[in-house]
Structures are given as structure tokens and as C-alpha cells.
Amino acid sequence: MSVSTASQRVEFQERARQALQDTSLQRALAKARGGFVDHRLDAIEALPEFDAIRDAARDIKNHVLANLDGYLELYEQQVIENGGQVHWARDADEACQIVAGICKDVGAKTVTKGKSMVSEEMHLNPVLEAAGMTVVETDLGEYIVQLAGETPSHIIAPAVHKTREQITDLFHEHHSPLGYTDRVTQREALVNEARSVLRERFVTADVGITGANFLVAETGANVIVTNEGNGDLTSCLPRVHIVTAGIEKVVPSLDDLSVLLRVLARSATGQEFSAYTSLYSGPRRADDIEGPEAYHVVLLDNGRSRLLGGQYQPMLRCIRCGACLNHCPVYGSIGGHAYGWVYSGPMGSVLTPLLNGFDQSLDLPNACTLNGRCKEVCPVRIPLSDLLLKHRVEQHERRLSPGFGRFLLGVWAWLACRPRLYQGVMALPLRLMYLLGRRRGVLAWLPGAGGWTGSRDFPAPAGRSFMRQWQNRKVKS
Amino acid sequence: MIEAQTHSPIKVGLFITCLADLMRPQVAFAAVALLERAGCRVRVAREQSCCGQPALNSGDRASTMNIAKSVIRAFSRDDFVVVPSGSCADTLINKYPDLFRHDVRWAGRAQGLADKTFELTTFLVDQLGAELDQVSYPGVCAYHDSCSGLRELAIQQQPRTLLDRVEGLSIRELEDGNACCGFGGLFSVKYPDLSGRIVSDKCAQIAQTEADTVLGGDLGCLLNIAGRLRREGRDLKVFHVAEVLAGMADGPAIGEAESEDKA
Ligand code: SF4
Numbered sequence: 001m002s003v004s005t006a007s008q009r010v011e012f013q014e015r016a017r018q019a020l021q022d023t024s025l026q027r028a029l030a031k032a033r034g035g036f037v038d039h040r041l042d043a044i045e046a047l048p049e050f051d052a053i054r055d056a057a058r059d060i061k062n063h064v065l066a067n068l069d070g071y072l073e074l075y076e077q078q079v080i081e082n083g084g085q086v087h088w089a090r091d092a093d094e095a096c097q098i099v100a101g102i103c104k105d106v107g108a109k110t111v112t113k114g115k116s117m118v119s120e121e122m123h124l125n126p127v128l129e130a131a132g133m134t135v136v137e138t139d140l141g142e143y144i145v146q147l148a149g150e151t152p153s154h155i156i157a158p159a160v161h162k163t164r165e166q167i168t169d170l171f172h173e174h175h176s177p178l179g180y181t182d183r184v185t186q187r188e189a190l191v192n193e194a195r196s197v198l199r200e201r202f203v204t205a206d207v208g209i210t211g212a213n214f215l216v217a218e219t220g221a222n223v224i225v226t227n228e229g230n231g232d233l234t235s236c237l238p239r240v241h242i243v244t245a246g247i248e249k250v251v252p253s254l255d256d257l258s259v260l261l262r263v264l265a266r267s268a269t270g271q272e273f274s275a276y277t278s279l280y281s282g283p284r285r286a287d288d289i290e291g292p293e294a295y296h297v298v299l300l301d302n303g304r305s306r307l308l309g310g311q312y313q314p315m316l317r318c319i320r321c322g323a324c325l326n327h328c329p330v331y332g333s334i335g336g337h338a339y340g341w342v343y344s345g346p347m348g349s350v351l352t353p354l355l356n357g358f359d360q361s362l363d364l365p366n367a368c369t370l371n372g373r374c375k376e377v378c379p380v381r382i383p384l385s386d387l388l389l390k391h392r393v394e395q396h397e398r399r400l401s402p403g404f405g406r407f408l409l410g411v412w413a414w415l416a417c418r419p420r421l422y423q424g425v426m427a428l429p430l431r432l433m434y435l436l437g438r439r440r441g442v443l444a445w446l447p448g449a450g451g452w453t454g455s456r457d458f459p460a461p462a463g464r465s466f467m468r469q470w471q472n473r474k475v476k477s
Numbered sequence: 478m479i480e481a482q483t484h485s486p487i488k489v490g491l492f493i494t495c496l497a498d499l500m501r502p503q504v505a506f507a508a509v510a511l512l513e514r515a516g517c518r519v520r521v522a523r524e525q526s527c528c529g530q531p532a533l534n535s536g537d538r539a540s541t542m543n544i545a546k547s548v549i550r551a552f553s554r555d556d557f558v559v560v561p562s563g564s565c566a567d568t569l570i571n572k573y574p575d576l577f578r579h580d581v582r583w584a585g586r587a588q589g590l591a592d593k594t595f596e597l598t599t600f601l602v603d604q605l606g607a608e609l610d611q612v613s614y615p616g617v618c619a620y621h622d623s624c625s626g627l628r629e630l631a632i633q634q635q636p637r638t639l640l641d642r643v644e645g646l647s648i649r650e651l652e653d654g655n656a657c658c659g660f661g662g663l664f665s666v667k668y669p670d671l672s673g674r675i676v677s678d679k680c681a682q683i684a685q686t687e688a689d690t691v692l693g694g695d696l697g698c699l700l701n702i703a704g705r706l707r708r709e710g711r712d713l714k715v716f717h718v719a720e721v722l723a724g725m726a727d728g729p730a731i732g733e734a735e736s737e738d739k740a
Contacts, residue, residue: 013668013670016668016670016671017670020670020671020674034653037653329656329657329659329675329678330671330675332678333671333674333675333678334671366664366667366668367664367667367668367671368661368664369624369657369659369660369661369664369672369675370534370624370625370661370664371624371628371657371661372624372625372628372629373624373628373655373656373657375628376628389533389534389536391536392534392535392536393536393537393538394536395536396535396536396537396538397536397538401535401536405535406537409531409532409535409537409540410537410540412531412532413529413531413532413537413540413541413543413544414540415526416495416526416527416529416532416544416547417526417543417544417546417547419523419524419525419526419547419551420523420524422526423526426499430499438734438735439734440734441707441729441732441733441734441735442703442704442707442732444708451666451667451668451669451670452665452666452669452672452704453704454669454670454673455669455670455672455673455674455676455677455705455708456673456676456701456704456705456707456708457703457704457705457707457708457732458700458704459500459700459703459704459707459731459732460732461499461500461501462500462501462502462503464502465498465499465502466493466497466498466499466502466505466506467493467498467521467523469502469506470505470521471523
């Protein structure tokens, strides 16, 4: 995909503009935001050692990344010992082909999926559908998004951009033909209706695909954390279970896992623990009552290994908790879709250019106030805003940022190094702005910064700089 | 903590900040007044303009380093450097040393500047333990903690400690006081719609407190907030915390017209 940088820029800004004007979206976002923030705060206030656990979580991830090859091999060995298979995929296409191949081999007609951001990253659904399979999302949020023909807008709350009224309409439209003719509007009733529609699909599915929050090297287990239990049904009922996961998901041991779980749910939803934390370690054994006949893990690289050893490596610590999204004022204003890819918010703005190509998303690292709240809440202490700044440096050094802006900045910086000249040059516009603004105290329009005054006034300057006044004062005294 | 002695005053260089210099000189005058009353001798180096944040945040390290060098030179004589802004102080304290990490000639000098630089309210409270002159400001104030100050320099209690002693003043906390105001320097120019949206959220929270005044320690945020409040037609006054502490908040607030007789 080669899109010119200029059109990309317009795309993000255009999507953001539309998002700001989308009243349903704005209502949905406003409703979600405060809840996430408050719940997280309550949860961590109840755990005084939270910061120490965060340090431990960061250290575990750092240790894994420094020894990733070893842990991946150990993990693969364990999976094989448990009777499963591991497939390595260099990129999204390869991963899709592997998954589609497994499904075709077993003659799958219906495939259920539990929430997996990696499968979104792979764009797996269209590939399976093109191969004639029916794909059913089983996570409620993902299911809603699927009915709407959209993609998730939040890594842990895929349908957070939808209002309840919109969900009511969607269910009514899609479920009426199945005999659910009542229009249900209450949360509980909506959940129950989705449950009962989905239940049938669970039973008829041939293959179940889930993601993994973690992969445990010492046991070969993949771990899924959910609040709906859909992951269990997706993993256990079908004949074949396929796990799709990024290579960075591996952790050494169950002890390490428990450390990471302690920060994950608290950061994500403010729960101490998610309702379901499930470990799956391969196909059904002779004396198991249930479980799949075959168990496959597809490990996706897709640009991750390129980050190892470089300045962006800390990003691979991400455990996809969503806290940085929930605390980001930009995400809170426009939601996830405006970011243009599966990952949004601060973590998306760091990751998307790295995995998709730098020039594919020039806006993302720039569309940030660098307020640092993301960095403050991240459970594995990823310095997100610092990484965004590194992106900006790289854009600047590779001359990817717009030429005119660079020119103006260069002139300004040149002046700023010559304070006396700077003071002289600034005096005239300052005086002008003062004269134009002094009657009202503000300017409603400012040449060159028309956007600023689109939504706010520009306070008028004082007319004479401090430096001028200070010099005069010294002369007088 | 530094002990002020009458025969040898503490020598402080004032880093004016470009916004105070150009937009609101009174903030710098207030800073000078506060420092002098606390027993400091204030020097204002002529060779200063901006800390370089616009270049730094645009990823232009080379330009930022040039600006940083001129700042380091300009303040080499001062015992302390005081900045009436959390974000500019953060630039000098945290960002300069990082920029010159691999530069043997400048790393030490950058660290030297960082070690003697303080944001104004932290200098007054943590370094001087200053007892301010009694001033009064009759107002209910919402305090905006700016992001860099709050998160990079842990400035939160210091301005409140100082404001506690202002007669007639009370503080109302915002519901989500840790949230950004949407200024972000050039961000507000490059992404004005986003910035405008974030600052209107901030103003809604300010309005909720029913305060009549907004105070803060960073002029960038305050210009942003004042501009939005004015556009919304709200008549809250916006001042830099130093103006109130120095008893200079009796004139027009930020974004407010000059009074009739002067205009
Ligand atoms: S970057 Fe940190 S806060 Fe954001 S999703 Fe990943 S782990 Fe969570």
C-alpha cells in the first residue's frame, strides 16, 4: 500500500474532524471515559504496592525481550510436548494463510472467534470469508462491531464507540429474522439476546480462534482474560482451537504470569481480576472430558522483531490493557477509528508507524499534547510520550515532516539563538496584536493561526515585552 | 533549603519564558517581586528568548541544542535559575541533559544548569521556605496543574501552599484535575480542532466548580483556557499564580480588556 504522505495527513485530520462532529460517538465516548479512569484509580488505591508490582511487571517484560528467542523456543517445545503445533508467521499475510489452511484442512464451515487484536491486525475475517467460511465473533463488543460492519475502536472495549440505542437498532435489524422480534433496550436484555443467538453458533462451530494475553513458556499454555467466558466456549467446544498471538506475548513462568495479571485487570477495567482467566495447554488428552482435538498456535512477527534492541523496544512490553487510551485526551475526543488501524490511542500512535511503515501515519505521533498521562498510567511503564517524541525526531531527521513548517521552525530557531535580534523582530507584531486586541482584551482572529481562533479567542499581548520594560526600568532607576 | 542572609543575598537568574516576555510581562514582574521579597537578588540576563520547546517537540534536536547552548551560556553566572513555568523548567531540568547525554563538551554544563534550575513556586516553597508578604485576593479559584509541571516536576502542593496564605482566597479542585488542557504548544496550532475540543472539556470542568478565577503556573495553558473561556462568554478571570501571590492581580486578567480610563 503506498499512499502519499500528504493524503495520509488529510485522512487522519479528516477522520478526526468527522469524529468530533459525530454526536453519537461523542455521547458514547463521554459515557465511557470517566468510568475507566475512576475504576482504575479505586483499584490501585486499594493496592498500596501497585507501583512495586508495576516495576516487577516491567522487569519481567524486559527480561523476556532480552531473551526472546530462548523463551519462544522453550514455549514451542512445551506446546509440542502437550500435543499442539506452533506455526511461525513473518507477516499478516503469512499468518492468514496459515490459519485459513488449517481451517480448510479440517473442512471448516463455521469459525468462532474470541477477542483477538492480533487477528484484527492480520485482517483475518475477510480471508476466511473469501474461503467460504462463516466467521462469528463471540466477544459481545466484537460481535456488535461485526454486525455493524466495522472494526474495534478500543483494544479492550471494541464497541465503546457505540451508544446503547445504536446497539438496540443493530440487534433489532439482525436478530429479527432469527425470531427475536422484540426491540430490547436494556443492557441486560441486550446481553442475553446476544448470548442466546451466539450459543447456537458455538455448538456448530468447527474451529475456534482466540488471541492470547500471555503465552507461558514453562508450561506451553496460552492465557486468555475475559469478562464474558466466551473465550472458554470458543476454545473448548470446536474440534480445532487456533491461537493467534504476537511473539512478544511470551512470559517465562506461571509466577511471572501472576505478576502481570495483577496489573492487567486493574489497569484495564479497575477490576482486581477479570471474571475469567483461562489457561489452555493443548488438545484434549485421553482422560479429558472436553477440549479440542487439535491445538495450533500461530505466532506473528509482523515487524515486532525489528524493534528488538532499538529505541522503540519498550513498546513491546505492552500488555494491551487500554489504560493509555482511557487516559488520553485525544483518544477521548475522537475514539479509535480516527487512528486508522487496529491499535489506537497512545500505544497505537507509537506502534502503527512502527508496524505499518513510518510514512503511513505521519500524523499519529504529532497529534498529541505530550501531556504524559499515558506514560504515568501504563502498568509496564512504557514511556509512551517519550516514544512519540522519538518518532517526531525520526520524522524530522528523515525529512518526512512538511517542508514549510520545517522552514518556519528553522527561521524561528535561528532567531531564538540570537536573543537581541529576536527581541527586535518580535516587537512589531507584538505591538500590532496589542493595538488590535486591547479594546476587547482578546483577538478573535489571528493571521497564520486561523485554526487556534476557530474555537477560542487569542488573549491580546501586553504591547511591550518584559525585556523592553525591564531595560527601561533599569535605565530609570 | 537555602538560608537567606542579609549581607549576601541569594543570586537568582530569572528565565522569563518567551510567553511571559511577549504575552504577559506582568508574570515576570511578579516573579521578580516574589523573589526579591524572599531575599534574592534577581538578575535578568539579556541574552534569553525561549527554552526551545517548539523545536524540541517538533523533533528538531539540532535547533533545540543550539537554543539550549545559548540558554546555558546566558545563565552560567547565576547561582540559581528560576522559571515561572513548569513546562519550561522541565525543559531546562530534564530535557537539556538528555539532549546532551552523548556530548562530552556540553553534558556537564547542561547538567549544571539543570541542577540549579527551579520552577518558581517550588523554589519559593521547597528551596527558600519563603514566608510571603500578606496579600489578599477575594476569589474562589480553580487551580489548573499543568501537565509537565505535575508529571515531570511533581508540582502540585507548592502553589497551593503559597495560595493558602492569601487572604480571601479559596481553592476549588477540578473533578479530573490531572487532565490536560489541550494546549500542547504547537499542537494547538497544528491540530486546532482537537485542541479546541480538549480545552472546552477543561472549561466545562472549571465551570462546574463555580469558581470565579482560574489560576495556574503555566502561561501556555492559561492563554489557552482564557481564550476558550472568553469565546464561551464566561466571565471568569484567569491569572498566573505569581500575579496573585505578588498582589498584582488587581488589573485586567489574561484576555481581559484594559479598563476604560487606560484604554
Ligand atoms: S501501552 Fe501500556 S497502558 Fe497502553 S495498552 Fe499497552 S500496557 Fe496498557
